[in-house]
Amino acid sequence: MAGEIAAYSPGDRLYDGFVRQGFIPGQPVIYMFNPRASSVDDLKEAQYGSTRSNRKCLSFEMGGATLAITVETVTARYVEDDEAEHPDWYFEGTAIESGFSPIPAGSRARLYLVSLYGSDLEEGYIQLIADPDPDPNAAFRYTEEP
Structure with a gap:
């Protein structure tokens, strides 16, 4: 995979951190952005x-x-071994037509x-949900922005 x-x-x-964040082993890829x-x-x-009839979405470059x-x-995720007062955020959704080819519409x-200070989003990770029955012992294939 390019950029892996x-x-x-x-x-x-x-x-172990990816599992705590809600990612599933064996799914295709995790991007950091x-x-x-x-x-x-x-x-x-x-x-x-x-x-x-009017779905709002989040857009990321x-x-x-x-x-x-x-x-x-959407689920709030409190990180127990972190000193941050505010939660991070886990969510699932559907991609709409936008030109980002690794995750098609x-x-x-x-x-x-990752949320800092309660309102700012510092970094994010995204994983394509492709396999309804993934191998629970498979590796996470981690990639920075493509």
């Missing part, structure tokens, strides 16, 4: 401001393209967004 940095297997510290202009308020608006994704489920994806 590493593969993390069971027993690796980062593997900088949410830049997105905030927790944008995440709330995409979740609670959408209607069936990745690898020279834009990933636009609807927000369907209609694909389901899961995202983990």
Whole structure:
């Protein structure tokens, strides 16, 4: 895979961290990205401001393209071994047509967004949901922005 940095297997510290964040081993890839202009308020608006006929989405610049994704489920994730007062955010959604080829329109994806100070999103991780029955012992194939 172009741009692959590493593969993390069971027993690796980062593997365990990805599992705690909600990622599933054996799914195709995890990308790290900088949410830049997105905030927790944008995440709330995409979740609670959408209607069936007017779906709001979050957009992220990745690898020279834009990933636009609807927000369907959101979960606050408190990191127990972290001193941060505010939670990080896990969500799942569906990509809409946006030009980001690693995750084509209609694909389901899961995202983990690190939140600092309660409103800013510092970094994010995204994983394509492709296999409904993945191998629980497979490696995470980790990639920076494509």
